Amino acid sequence: MNQSFIIGQYVPKESPVHALDARTKLIIVFFYVLVTFSAETLSSYLILFLFAACGAIVSRVHPLFIVKGLRPIWFIIILTFILHLFIQRQGEVLFTVFGYAIYDQAVIQAAIISSRLFLLILMTTLLTLTTTPISITDAVETLLKPLKSLKLPIHELALMMSISLRFIPTLIEETDKISKAQASRGIDFQTGRWRDRLKAIFALLIPLFISAFKRAEDLAMAMEARGYRGDYGRTKFRELKFTSLDLIVFLLFIIIVIGFFYFNG
C-alpha cells in the first residue's frame, strides 16, 4: 500500500489561498460560477479569467497539478467546442470543411461555451487543490446550518462525509488485501472474457461489503460508548476562522464582480 496516499487532490502549500477560510473559498466559487453563466462579452470573460489565473498563481500550486485536475474535462471541452461549431447555423459563412459550412456565430458561440466550462473547472479545481476535504466538509456544515431549522439533517450529512473521508484509506487497503487473497485462491481479475471478469469482481466486492458493514457496526458502538447522541448538546473542536485576509479577498471579489457587470454591458 502506498503510504503517501492522499485523499482528494489537496496539495499542501503555505500560500494566501491555502490560508483563506474554507467558507470564503466556497462562497466565492459559488458566486463565480453564477457570474460565469451570465458572461457574454469578451472583456467580461477576460476579467473572470484574470481572477482565476491570479488565484492559481498566488496559490503557488504547480501548474502541472492544475492541468492534471483539468485532464478528465479536456475531452468534454473540446467536444462541446466541435459540436457547437457544427450545430450553430447563424451569421456569415466563414469557410467550409469537407463541403460543410462553418458560420462565424458558431465559432463565437463555441468559444464562449467551452471557455465557460474551462473557467468553472479551473475554479473548482483550485478550491480542491488548496483546501483539505475535511475543511470543505466543515464549511459546508456551517454554511448550511440555517437549513437545520427546516429539519434537514445537516450535521449528520457532514459527519457522514467526514467518516467517509476517514475510512477511504482503510477501505482501499482492505480492497488491496482481499484482491490479493482472492488472487491467491486462483481468481483472475486481469484477463478473460468480460463476463468472467465481472464475476471475479463479485468475489472482491462481497467480502469488502461484509467487512464494511462490520466496521460500521463497531464504529457505531464505539461512538455511542463515547457519548455520541447526534447533534444534541454537541460542540465542535475544529474551528473555521475569518481573518482580515478573508475580508480583503471578499472586497477584491466584489470589485471584480462590479467590473464584470460593467464590461458585460
Place this chain on the structure above:
Amino acid sequence: MIEFNKVSYSYDKNRGNAVDELSLFIEQNEWIALIGHNGSGKSTVAKLMNGLLLPTEGNVSVSGLPLSEDTYWDIRKKVGMVFQNPENQFVGTTVMDDVAFGLENLGFPREEMVKRVASALKEVDMYAFKDQAPNRLSGGQKQRVAIAGILAIMPEVIIFDEASTMLDPNGKKELLETIKGLRKIKKMTIVYITHDLSEAAYADRIIVMNEGKQWMSGKPREVFQYRDELSEIGLEIPLISSIYSGMNKHGVKLEKEPLHMKELVDQLWKLSSKM
C-alpha cells in the same frame, strides 16, 4: 465503584442467558482482569457496565448511580471503553480530532477541549503524532489514541474490552505499559478483559467468568493455582506458571509462584546461591 446485583442478560430468549444472575463488586482504583473463554459472557459484562446494554434482570450501579434508560448517558461519562479493533473505533480524520470526539459529544467549550486533548495525548505519549492520519499509525498507537480519547473525558473507570487481542506482541506490551504508567500518575479503576492469563497477571484481582457466571475471583497468584480447573474451562495457563508447576513436580522448589518472566528469572538465579 461498580456493583452488579443478580444481573442477567440474554441476547435471544431461546438461547438462555449470556450473563446469568451475576453479582460482583469492583472497588475504586482497583485493577480487575476479567477473564474467560469465548462466549463466557465477559464482553457482555463490559457492555452492561457502561449502558451499551441494559440488564434484562437485576441491577447495575456505577459509583452509586443505578443504570437505567435515564442515566446511561451520565454513566458513559464515568465509564470509558477501549474496544478490540483499533481501526474501527477511530472516528476522527486526525489523532487530535479523534481525541476531541468524546469531548465534542459532551459539549465542552473549545478552549477546554484544546487543553484536555493536549494533556491526554501527552499522558499516553502520543502528542508528537497529533496531526497524523490514522492510517499512518500502528495498532498499538491507535489503541493509545483511543485511551487518550477516554482520558480527556476524565472518567472514573476505563474498560479494555479485549483491547490487546488484535495487537502484535509489541503492541500488547505497549498497551500494558501505558496502563501501568497511567496507574502511577492518576487514580482510576481499570477493568481489563482478556483471555490471555499472562496479561491478567498484572491486575490486582482476577475475576474468572464461565457460562455467564463468576467462576472464581482472587489475586492472580491464588487464581493461577487452579491450573487444571482453569484449563478445563478453556483458559490457557501462562508459560511462567507452567514452568513453575513443572519444576515443582520435579522437586525444584521456588520461594513463591512467579507471575512474570522477571520474577521467575530472579528466583532462578538466586536458587542455588548460598548468600
